[in-house]
Amino acid sequence: MNWKLFIARRIYKDNEGGKEVSKPAIRIAMAGIAIGLAVMIISVAVVIGFKHQVRDKVIGLSSDILVTSMDEAQAYQTTPVAGGDSVMQVLRSLPSVSHVQRYASKPGMIMTADNFQGMLLKGIAQEYDMTFLQNHLLEGEIPAFTDSIASNKVLVSRTIADRLSLKVGDNLYTYYLENNIRARRLTVSGIYQTNFSAYDDLFLITDLYTVVRLNNWEKDQVGGLEIEVSDYALLEQVNDNIRGLFDEKSDRYGNMYYSRTVEEVYPQIFAWLDLLDVNVWVILILMVGVAGFTMISGLLIIILERTNMIGVLKALGADNTAVRKIFLSFSVLLIRKGMLWGNIVALSFCILQYYFKIVKLDPATYYVDSVPVELNIGVWLLLNICTLIVSVLMLVGPSYLVGRIHPAKSVRFE
Incomplete structure:
Protein backbone atom coordinates (compact mmCIF):
# COMPACT_ATOMS: atom_id res chain seq x y z
CA MET A 1 0.00 0.00 0.00
CA ILE A 59 -24.53 33.21 -42.36
CA GLY A 60 -28.31 32.77 -42.18
CA LEU A 61 -28.81 36.34 -43.39
CA SER A 62 -26.56 35.74 -46.38
CA SER A 63 -24.56 32.51 -46.73
CA ASP A 64 -21.07 31.04 -46.30
CA ILE A 65 -19.87 32.29 -49.70
CA LEU A 66 -21.27 34.97 -52.03
CA VAL A 67 -20.68 35.05 -55.77
CA THR A 68 -21.57 38.47 -57.19
CA SER A 69 -20.40 40.83 -59.90
CA MET A 70 -16.98 42.46 -59.60
CA ASP A 71 -18.49 45.83 -60.51
CA GLU A 72 -20.67 47.00 -57.63
CA ALA A 73 -22.69 50.01 -58.63
CA GLN A 74 -24.10 50.74 -55.15
CA ALA A 75 -23.85 49.40 -51.63
CA TYR A 76 -26.90 47.15 -51.94
CA GLN A 77 -27.63 47.02 -55.67
CA THR A 78 -24.95 45.22 -57.64
CA THR A 79 -24.46 44.77 -61.34
CA PRO A 80 -26.12 41.42 -62.19
CA VAL A 81 -24.38 38.23 -63.16
CA ALA A 82 -25.71 35.25 -65.07
CA GLY A 83 -27.05 32.73 -62.58
CA GLY A 84 -28.81 30.19 -64.75
CA ASP A 85 -29.04 26.42 -64.32
CA SER A 86 -25.62 25.78 -65.88
CA VAL A 87 -23.82 28.07 -63.42
CA MET A 88 -25.70 26.63 -60.45
CA GLN A 89 -24.93 23.09 -61.58
CA VAL A 90 -21.19 23.85 -61.75
CA LEU A 91 -21.27 25.27 -58.22
CA ARG A 92 -23.29 22.36 -56.85
CA SER A 93 -20.77 19.88 -58.26
CA LEU A 94 -17.88 21.34 -56.25
CA PRO A 95 -16.68 19.30 -53.22
CA SER A 96 -18.09 20.39 -49.84
CA VAL A 97 -20.78 22.61 -51.43
CA SER A 98 -24.09 21.62 -49.85
CA HIS A 99 -26.48 24.20 -51.30
CA VAL A 100 -26.64 26.99 -53.90
CA GLN A 101 -29.38 29.63 -54.06
CA ARG A 102 -30.02 32.81 -56.05
CA TYR A 103 -31.01 36.25 -54.86
CA ALA A 104 -31.47 39.79 -56.15
CA SER A 105 -31.99 43.11 -54.40
CA LYS A 106 -33.56 46.48 -55.16
CA PRO A 107 -33.42 49.60 -52.93
CA GLY A 108 -36.63 51.56 -52.57
CA MET A 109 -39.03 53.18 -50.16
CA ILE A 110 -42.17 52.16 -48.31
CA MET A 111 -44.91 54.75 -47.91
CA THR A 112 -48.01 54.59 -45.78
CA ALA A 113 -50.69 57.18 -45.14
CA ASP A 114 -48.69 58.86 -42.36
CA ASN A 115 -45.12 57.55 -42.59
CA PHE A 116 -42.37 56.34 -44.90
CA GLN A 117 -39.32 54.07 -44.61
CA GLY A 118 -36.28 53.35 -46.75
CA MET A 119 -35.84 49.66 -47.47
CA LEU A 120 -34.07 47.01 -49.52
CA LEU A 121 -36.25 44.51 -51.35
CA LYS A 122 -34.58 41.09 -51.53
CA GLY A 123 -35.90 38.56 -53.99
CA ILE A 124 -35.48 34.82 -53.46
CA ALA A 125 -36.50 31.80 -55.52
CA GLN A 126 -37.89 28.33 -54.95
CA GLU A 127 -34.51 26.76 -54.12
CA TYR A 128 -33.90 29.19 -51.25
CA ASP A 129 -33.30 27.52 -47.88
CA MET A 130 -36.12 28.84 -45.67
CA THR A 131 -34.82 27.34 -42.41
CA PHE A 132 -33.39 30.60 -41.08
CA LEU A 133 -36.47 32.64 -41.97
CA GLN A 134 -38.77 29.97 -40.56
CA ASN A 135 -36.87 29.96 -37.26
CA HIS A 136 -37.22 33.75 -36.95
CA LEU A 137 -40.81 34.06 -38.18
CA LEU A 138 -43.03 35.66 -35.53
CA GLU A 139 -46.38 35.92 -37.33
CA GLY A 140 -47.99 34.80 -40.56
CA GLU A 141 -46.43 32.45 -43.07
CA ILE A 142 -43.71 32.31 -45.71
CA PRO A 143 -45.18 32.31 -49.24
CA ALA A 144 -43.97 29.99 -51.99
CA PHE A 145 -41.51 32.39 -53.63
CA THR A 146 -40.41 31.50 -57.19
CA ASP A 147 -38.51 32.95 -60.16
CA SER A 148 -41.40 32.54 -62.60
CA ILE A 149 -44.38 34.39 -61.15
CA ALA A 150 -45.01 37.44 -58.97
CA SER A 151 -46.42 36.51 -55.58
CA ASN A 152 -47.17 40.14 -54.61
CA LYS A 153 -46.42 39.09 -51.04
CA VAL A 154 -43.63 40.18 -48.75
CA LEU A 155 -42.04 39.38 -45.40
CA VAL A 156 -41.25 42.41 -43.23
CA SER A 157 -39.25 42.68 -40.03
CA ARG A 158 -40.79 43.43 -36.65
CA THR A 159 -38.82 46.70 -36.62
CA ILE A 160 -40.36 47.93 -39.88
CA ALA A 161 -43.81 46.60 -38.96
CA ASP A 162 -43.81 48.50 -35.66
CA ARG A 163 -42.43 51.66 -37.25
CA LEU A 164 -45.10 51.71 -39.96
CA SER A 165 -47.91 50.11 -37.90
CA LEU A 166 -48.15 47.11 -40.20
CA LYS A 167 -49.67 43.72 -39.47
CA VAL A 168 -50.13 40.48 -41.37
CA GLY A 169 -52.57 40.96 -44.26
CA ASP A 170 -51.96 44.70 -44.68
CA ASN A 171 -51.09 46.17 -48.06
CA LEU A 172 -48.05 48.40 -48.39
CA TYR A 173 -46.90 50.52 -51.30
CA THR A 174 -43.25 50.46 -52.34
CA TYR A 175 -41.59 52.92 -54.67
CA TYR A 176 -38.40 52.63 -56.74
CA LEU A 177 -36.61 55.56 -58.34
CA GLU A 178 -34.73 55.18 -61.64
CA ASN A 179 -35.53 57.18 -64.76
CA ASN A 180 -39.02 57.44 -63.40
CA ILE A 181 -40.80 56.33 -60.25
CA ARG A 182 -42.08 52.77 -60.25
CA ALA A 183 -44.53 51.47 -57.66
CA ARG A 184 -45.50 48.02 -56.41
CA ARG A 185 -48.26 47.10 -54.01
CA LEU A 186 -47.32 44.17 -51.79
CA THR A 187 -49.22 42.29 -49.10
CA VAL A 188 -47.61 41.49 -45.77
CA SER A 189 -47.70 37.71 -45.45
CA GLY A 190 -45.38 37.37 -42.45
CA ILE A 191 -43.33 39.24 -39.85
CA TYR A 192 -39.85 38.11 -38.84
CA GLN A 193 -37.24 39.25 -36.32
CA THR A 194 -33.53 38.38 -36.44
CA ASN A 195 -32.35 40.92 -33.81
CA PHE A 196 -29.70 41.93 -36.35
CA SER A 197 -30.42 45.64 -36.73
CA ALA A 198 -28.54 46.06 -40.01
CA TYR A 199 -30.92 43.50 -41.53
CA ASP A 200 -34.16 44.18 -39.64
CA ASP A 201 -34.02 47.92 -40.34
CA LEU A 202 -33.88 47.46 -44.11
CA PHE A 203 -34.83 44.13 -45.62
CA LEU A 204 -38.14 43.05 -47.10
CA ILE A 205 -38.31 39.55 -48.59
CA THR A 206 -40.27 38.77 -51.74
CA ASP A 207 -39.95 36.59 -54.86
CA LEU A 208 -36.99 36.73 -57.24
CA TYR A 209 -39.26 37.30 -60.25
CA THR A 210 -40.49 40.68 -58.94
CA VAL A 211 -37.01 42.01 -58.15
CA VAL A 212 -35.55 40.89 -61.49
CA ARG A 213 -38.34 42.71 -63.32
CA LEU A 214 -37.90 45.86 -61.21
CA ASN A 215 -34.20 45.86 -62.13
CA ASN A 216 -34.99 45.31 -65.84
CA TRP A 217 -32.66 42.30 -65.94
CA GLU A 218 -32.77 39.28 -68.19
CA LYS A 219 -34.49 36.18 -66.87
CA ASP A 220 -31.25 34.36 -66.02
CA GLN A 221 -29.59 37.38 -64.36
CA VAL A 222 -29.41 37.63 -60.58
CA GLY A 223 -27.79 39.87 -58.00
CA GLY A 224 -25.67 36.99 -56.77
CA LEU A 225 -25.50 33.38 -55.69
CA GLU A 226 -25.32 32.29 -52.05
CA ILE A 227 -23.37 29.10 -51.39
CA GLU A 228 -23.51 26.95 -48.27
CA VAL A 229 -20.62 24.64 -47.37
CA SER A 230 -20.99 21.32 -45.59
CA ASP A 231 -18.10 22.04 -43.21
CA TYR A 232 -17.30 25.61 -42.10
CA ALA A 233 -13.67 24.61 -41.53
CA LEU A 234 -13.39 24.16 -45.32
CA LEU A 235 -14.72 27.65 -46.08
CA GLU A 236 -11.47 29.05 -47.49
CA GLN A 237 -10.75 25.91 -49.48
CA VAL A 238 -14.18 25.96 -51.15
CA ASN A 239 -13.87 29.67 -51.85
CA ASP A 240 -10.48 29.08 -53.51
CA ASN A 241 -12.08 26.41 -55.71
CA ILE A 242 -14.84 28.83 -56.74
CA ARG A 243 -12.33 31.57 -57.46
CA GLY A 244 -10.39 29.19 -59.64
CA LEU A 245 -13.50 28.60 -61.75
CA PHE A 246 -15.15 32.04 -61.82
CA ASP A 247 -12.93 34.90 -60.66
CA GLU A 248 -11.85 37.28 -63.43
CA LYS A 249 -14.15 35.46 -65.83
CA SER A 250 -17.12 37.12 -67.51
CA ASP A 251 -20.63 35.83 -68.06
CA ARG A 252 -22.33 36.02 -71.42
CA TYR A 253 -23.37 39.62 -70.68
CA GLY A 254 -19.76 40.72 -70.06
CA ASN A 255 -20.03 41.03 -66.27
CA MET A 256 -17.19 39.55 -64.19
CA TYR A 257 -17.78 37.16 -61.29
CA TYR A 258 -16.38 37.83 -57.82
CA SER A 259 -16.38 35.31 -54.95
CA ARG A 260 -16.14 36.29 -51.25
CA THR A 261 -16.51 34.44 -47.97
CA VAL A 262 -18.91 35.70 -45.32
CA GLU A 263 -15.87 36.77 -43.27
CA GLU A 264 -14.77 39.02 -46.14
CA VAL A 265 -18.25 40.46 -46.56
CA TYR A 266 -18.61 41.28 -42.83
CA PRO A 267 -14.99 41.73 -41.63
CA GLN A 268 -15.89 44.04 -38.74
Missing part, protein backbone atom coordinates in the same frame (compact mmCIF):
# COMPACT_ATOMS: atom_id res chain seq x y z
CA ASN A 2 1.21 3.57 -0.73
CA TRP A 3 1.81 4.87 2.78
CA LYS A 4 2.29 8.47 1.57
CA LEU A 5 -1.19 8.53 0.00
CA PHE A 6 -2.59 6.83 3.14
CA ILE A 7 -1.24 9.62 5.38
CA ALA A 8 -2.44 12.30 2.95
CA ARG A 9 -5.97 10.85 3.10
CA ARG A 10 -5.86 10.73 6.89
CA ILE A 11 -4.87 14.39 7.01
CA TYR A 12 -7.63 15.19 4.51
CA LYS A 13 -10.28 13.31 6.51
CA ASP A 14 -9.14 14.97 9.72
CA ASN A 15 -11.84 17.63 9.49
CA GLU A 16 -10.75 18.62 5.95
CA GLY A 17 -7.07 18.57 6.85
CA GLY A 18 -7.10 21.54 9.11
CA LYS A 19 -6.94 22.61 12.69
CA GLU A 20 -8.63 25.73 13.95
CA VAL A 21 -6.14 28.07 12.30
CA SER A 22 -5.84 26.33 8.93
CA LYS A 23 -9.48 25.41 8.47
CA PRO A 24 -10.55 28.82 7.03
CA ALA A 25 -7.47 28.97 4.82
CA ILE A 26 -8.18 25.52 3.40
CA ARG A 27 -11.78 26.39 2.71
CA ILE A 28 -10.74 29.64 1.03
CA ALA A 29 -8.27 27.67 -1.11
CA MET A 30 -10.98 25.20 -2.18
CA ALA A 31 -13.36 28.09 -2.85
CA GLY A 32 -10.69 29.73 -5.00
CA ILE A 33 -10.33 26.56 -7.07
CA ALA A 34 -14.13 26.16 -7.36
CA ILE A 35 -14.78 29.79 -8.32
CA GLY A 36 -11.83 29.91 -10.70
CA LEU A 37 -12.83 26.75 -12.56
CA ALA A 38 -16.51 27.76 -12.64
CA VAL A 39 -15.66 31.15 -14.11
CA MET A 40 -13.39 29.55 -16.72
CA ILE A 41 -16.00 26.98 -17.80
CA ILE A 42 -18.78 29.57 -17.96
CA SER A 43 -16.60 32.09 -19.82
CA VAL A 44 -15.56 29.58 -22.47
CA ALA A 45 -19.12 28.24 -22.84
CA VAL A 46 -20.52 31.75 -23.26
CA VAL A 47 -17.87 32.83 -25.78
CA ILE A 48 -18.24 29.64 -27.85
CA GLY A 49 -22.04 29.96 -27.78
CA PHE A 50 -21.95 33.66 -28.60
CA LYS A 51 -19.52 33.24 -31.49
CA HIS A 52 -21.50 30.37 -32.99
CA GLN A 53 -24.87 32.10 -32.64
CA VAL A 54 -23.68 35.37 -34.14
CA ARG A 55 -21.79 33.56 -36.90
CA ASP A 56 -24.80 31.37 -37.71
CA LYS A 57 -27.04 34.43 -37.75
CA VAL A 58 -24.75 36.30 -40.15
CA ILE A 269 -18.21 41.46 -37.15
CA PHE A 270 -15.75 38.58 -37.39
CA ALA A 271 -12.89 40.77 -36.17
CA TRP A 272 -15.03 41.62 -33.14
CA LEU A 273 -15.72 37.92 -32.53
CA ASP A 274 -12.00 37.14 -32.74
CA LEU A 275 -11.32 39.74 -30.03
CA LEU A 276 -13.48 37.70 -27.66
CA ASP A 277 -10.80 34.99 -27.69
CA VAL A 278 -8.35 37.48 -26.18
CA ASN A 279 -10.81 38.20 -23.37
CA VAL A 280 -11.15 34.49 -22.66
CA TRP A 281 -7.38 34.02 -22.42
CA VAL A 282 -7.14 36.92 -19.98
CA ILE A 283 -9.88 35.40 -17.82
CA LEU A 284 -8.26 31.95 -17.91
CA ILE A 285 -4.86 33.30 -16.86
CA LEU A 286 -6.32 35.40 -14.05
CA MET A 287 -8.49 32.60 -12.70
CA VAL A 288 -5.67 30.04 -12.79
CA GLY A 289 -3.44 32.54 -10.99
CA VAL A 290 -6.03 33.24 -8.30
CA ALA A 291 -6.79 29.55 -7.77
CA GLY A 292 -3.10 28.64 -7.69
CA PHE A 293 -2.08 31.31 -5.20
CA THR A 294 -4.94 30.50 -2.82
CA MET A 295 -3.82 26.87 -2.88
CA ILE A 296 -0.22 27.92 -2.21
CA SER A 297 -1.24 29.91 0.86
CA GLY A 298 -3.36 27.01 2.11
CA LEU A 299 -0.53 24.50 1.63
CA LEU A 300 1.98 26.70 3.46
CA ILE A 301 -0.36 27.03 6.43
CA ILE A 302 -0.91 23.27 6.52
CA ILE A 303 2.85 22.59 6.40
CA LEU A 304 3.49 25.01 9.25
CA GLU A 305 0.74 23.50 11.36
CA ARG A 306 2.00 19.97 10.68
CA THR A 307 5.58 20.76 11.64
CA ASN A 308 5.47 18.24 14.51
CA MET A 309 4.18 15.49 12.23
CA ILE A 310 6.85 16.25 9.63
CA GLY A 311 9.55 15.96 12.31
CA VAL A 312 8.21 12.62 13.50
CA LEU A 313 8.09 11.25 9.93
CA LYS A 314 11.66 12.34 9.30
CA ALA A 315 12.76 10.80 12.62
CA LEU A 316 11.21 7.51 11.49
CA GLY A 317 13.27 7.59 8.29
CA ALA A 318 11.09 9.44 5.76
CA ASP A 319 13.10 11.66 3.42
CA ASN A 320 12.12 15.10 2.14
CA THR A 321 10.78 13.70 -1.16
CA ALA A 322 8.40 11.34 0.62
CA VAL A 323 7.09 14.09 2.91
CA ARG A 324 6.64 16.43 -0.04
CA LYS A 325 4.60 13.73 -1.83
CA ILE A 326 2.34 13.49 1.22
CA PHE A 327 1.47 17.17 1.10
CA LEU A 328 1.21 17.25 -2.69
CA SER A 329 -1.20 14.27 -2.53
CA PHE A 330 -3.16 16.09 0.15
CA SER A 331 -3.28 19.18 -2.10
CA VAL A 332 -4.58 17.09 -5.01
CA LEU A 333 -7.44 15.88 -2.79
CA LEU A 334 -8.32 19.48 -1.92
CA ILE A 335 -8.05 20.59 -5.56
CA ARG A 336 -10.26 17.69 -6.61
CA LYS A 337 -12.97 18.71 -4.17
CA GLY A 338 -12.75 22.35 -5.28
CA MET A 339 -12.97 21.29 -8.92
CA LEU A 340 -16.01 19.16 -8.15
CA TRP A 341 -17.86 22.15 -6.73
CA GLY A 342 -16.65 24.35 -9.56
CA ASN A 343 -18.06 21.94 -12.13
CA ILE A 344 -21.36 21.69 -10.29
CA VAL A 345 -21.75 25.48 -10.21
CA ALA A 346 -20.70 25.95 -13.85
CA LEU A 347 -22.80 23.14 -15.29
CA SER A 348 -25.83 24.23 -13.27
CA PHE A 349 -25.56 27.76 -14.61
CA CYS A 350 -25.10 26.55 -18.19
CA ILE A 351 -28.12 24.24 -17.99
CA LEU A 352 -30.36 26.90 -16.42
CA GLN A 353 -29.24 29.55 -18.91
CA TYR A 354 -29.67 27.21 -21.88
CA TYR A 355 -33.23 26.22 -21.02
CA PHE A 356 -34.60 29.25 -19.15
CA LYS A 357 -32.59 32.22 -20.58
CA ILE A 358 -32.09 33.75 -17.14
CA VAL A 359 -29.50 36.37 -18.16
CA LYS A 360 -30.87 38.69 -20.86
CA LEU A 361 -29.02 40.89 -23.36
CA ASP A 362 -29.94 43.89 -25.48
CA PRO A 363 -30.36 42.42 -28.98
CA ALA A 364 -29.73 45.82 -30.58
CA THR A 365 -26.17 45.70 -29.22
CA TYR A 366 -25.32 41.99 -28.99
CA TYR A 367 -27.53 40.53 -31.80
CA VAL A 368 -28.99 37.96 -29.35
CA ASP A 369 -31.64 38.46 -26.67
CA SER A 370 -30.00 36.30 -23.96
CA VAL A 371 -26.54 35.07 -23.02
CA PRO A 372 -25.87 32.03 -25.23
CA VAL A 373 -24.04 29.03 -23.80
CA GLU A 374 -22.53 26.10 -25.66
CA LEU A 375 -20.67 23.50 -23.65
CA ASN A 376 -18.04 21.67 -25.68
CA ILE A 377 -17.15 18.37 -24.00
CA GLY A 378 -13.57 18.40 -25.29
CA VAL A 379 -12.95 21.95 -24.07
CA TRP A 380 -14.60 21.15 -20.72
CA LEU A 381 -12.32 18.15 -20.17
CA LEU A 382 -9.27 20.17 -21.24
CA LEU A 383 -10.10 22.94 -18.75
CA ASN A 384 -10.41 20.44 -15.92
CA ILE A 385 -7.19 18.63 -16.79
CA CYS A 386 -5.20 21.85 -17.24
CA THR A 387 -6.56 23.31 -13.99
CA LEU A 388 -5.47 20.22 -12.07
CA ILE A 389 -2.02 20.08 -13.68
CA VAL A 390 -1.27 23.81 -13.36
CA SER A 391 -2.52 23.96 -9.76
CA VAL A 392 -0.34 21.00 -8.73
CA LEU A 393 2.72 22.38 -10.55
CA MET A 394 2.31 25.70 -8.74
CA LEU A 395 2.49 23.81 -5.43
CA VAL A 396 5.73 21.98 -6.20
CA GLY A 397 7.90 24.97 -5.24
CA PRO A 398 6.23 25.72 -1.88
CA SER A 399 6.36 22.00 -0.97
CA TYR A 400 10.16 22.28 -0.71
CA LEU A 401 9.56 24.10 2.58
CA VAL A 402 9.47 20.68 4.31
CA GLY A 403 13.20 20.34 3.61
CA ARG A 404 13.90 23.21 6.03
CA ILE A 405 12.14 21.47 8.92
CA HIS A 406 14.59 19.54 11.13
CA PRO A 407 13.36 16.64 13.30
CA ALA A 408 15.32 17.68 16.37
CA LYS A 409 13.60 21.06 16.55
CA SER A 410 10.16 20.20 15.18
CA VAL A 411 9.33 17.31 17.50
CA ARG A 412 9.45 19.73 20.44
CA PHE A 413 6.60 21.76 18.90
CA GLU A 414 3.11 20.77 19.89
